[in-house]
Amino acid sequence: MSTINKFNKYVMGTYGRYDLVLEKGGGRTAADENGVKDYIDFGSGIGTNSLGYCDSEWVEAVCSQAKTLQHTSNYYYTKIQADFAAKLCGITGYSKVFFGNSGAEANECAIKLARKYSFDKYGKEAKRYNIITLENSFHGRTLTTLSATGQDSFHNYFFPFTEGFINAKANDSDDFKKKADETVCAVMLEFVQGEGGVIPLDPAYVKEIADYCSLHDILFIADEVQTGVGRTGTFLASEQFGVKPDVTTLAKGLAGGIPVGACLANDKCCDILTSGTHGSTFGGNPLACAGGNVVLNRAADKDFLAGVCEKSAFIKEKLSQIPEIEGIDGLGLMLGIRLKTKNAAEICKNCLENGLLVLTAKTKLRMLPPLNITYEEIDKGISILKNVLQEKENG
Ligand SMILES: Cc1ncc(COP(=O)(O)O)c(C=O)c1O
Structure with missing residues (x-):
């Protein structure tokens, strides 16, 4: 039985899930069950994986505590x-x-x-x-x-x-x-x-x-x-x-x-x-x-927090250049993107198909990336979003 079938047979259906089984992650990227596809994560488990996947210092601290x-x-x-x-x-x-x-x-x-x-x-x-x-x-x-x-x-x-x-x-x-x-x-x-x-x-x-x-x-x-x-x-x-x-x-x-x-x-x-x-x-x-x-x-480090603000400004600037985007709300790395077409759920699904995990909040696309995301990863994720929005626009 596939993971999805087994899951749906035994886990209560309280969530509308995407057809994606995530198996592992490293940095700000997750990989699917078959190791076929990678996903840049702009959702971080709804803001939980603040340091991304399997940060080495975090893993060391948790594993050493588990052994104690x-x-x-x-x-x-x-x-x-x-x-x-x-x-x-x-x-x-x-x-x-x-x-x-x-x-x-x-x-x-x-x-x-x-x-x-x-x-x-x-x-x-x-x-x-x-x-x-x-x-x-x-x-x-x-x-x-x-x-x-x-x-x-x-x-x-x-x-x-x-x-x-x-x-x-x-x-x-x-x-x-x-x-x-x-x-x-x-x-x-x-x-x-x-x-x-x-x-x-x-x-x-x-x-x-x-x-x-x-x-x-x-x-x-x-x-x-x-x-x-x-x-x-x-x-x-x-x-x-x-x-x-x-x-x-x-x-x-x-x-x-x-x-x-x-x-x-x-x-x-x-x-x-x-x-x-x-x-x-x-x-x-x-x-x-x-x-x-x-x-x-x-x-809590002041340079780290300054980095969050700088990345926020960088993302806002990049997004503001995408014509399909009407505006961006939020603070720091908690961002809501107003789409001209208001079809956030559909865009979110298309992003996933193209290797980017994002969230929605009402009619907006929502980004809660790991706080230590890199500029390179931001660029990669935004270019996926941009392509998805443009493809949609061009029908
Ligand atoms: C502002 C706020 N309060 C409370 C909760 C509930 O948190 P949890 O799902 O961990 O119970 C959430 C979850 O999204 C939240 O955003």
Whole structure:
């Protein structure tokens, strides 16, 4: 039985997959099962393989950890988790972190933390448990993070959803203030809405919300699951927006392709989740921490981050010369390409057939290349995209 047939027989059909079996990768290139074809990867596993495939230092760290201690429960301490936590807090300026295994789990932690913060301070009777999220946001696939997600298309089938989420219009501070009443304990937002179509928020709006939250003791949660860990050209996107959220969640690229999630909290709220109030069996797994330490050593370096910004400018410049492209949105190496024809899904498929892996976000093509992609690889990938777009244009 072919891999695809076996897969479809035994794995639930929750994804619309391409007819491609990937077997191995090196650098920023993946190869198919038969070793027949190579693919330049501008998607990096949806932003997870931040250092590309099988980076030698990362492989060495993960393999050596696997030979030492692959996991232990969180009833015990490990040095690797302590080192990773200290490094992450040091880089971001947060006081403490909780580790889980995914973006949704990191956000679940932030939501629980925010509700308990208000419960502890204002009491149960205050019913201060509502959380404002933005229209068109995406926060994950668990029932609660789906409820937080501000897109109606996700609110089907799985009733009843978790209550206590209010959607506000992005970039409309009046709408936010109207909804931020005494029942609200937190706001959660993405600085660049990723799944929503690579749409950056207006920095003036973000600043106004941050100030309002601090004045009214509403916790400001930044969902940096997609934007964090150097993706936008600063370690955290919040740095570019000039705000310091109370809580920041990270996942995707944090461990370079090993499942991880992190919920970082400042002094004000880092001791809210006490013993027994939260947990995750695999959270802070030593392999993830070992991979994560290598990612942090690289992605928090100022020259590395300057490189992300330079590559971003280079890609934008190259793309702007392609007539079929209407415009480019996004920050750093999180880019959304507006196509004149709006047929991103079809172009994405054609790119794959021609050896380039890209993503879509709504009607846009989305690029989340490994942060250490080379200029040569960028050139190669863009020339594939250019040919695909021109062939389409010429019928
Ligand atoms: C902003 C944001 N939050 C949360 C998630 C959910 O992350 P995960 O799929 O790791 O649970 C995603 C995933 O795309 C995301 O982009």
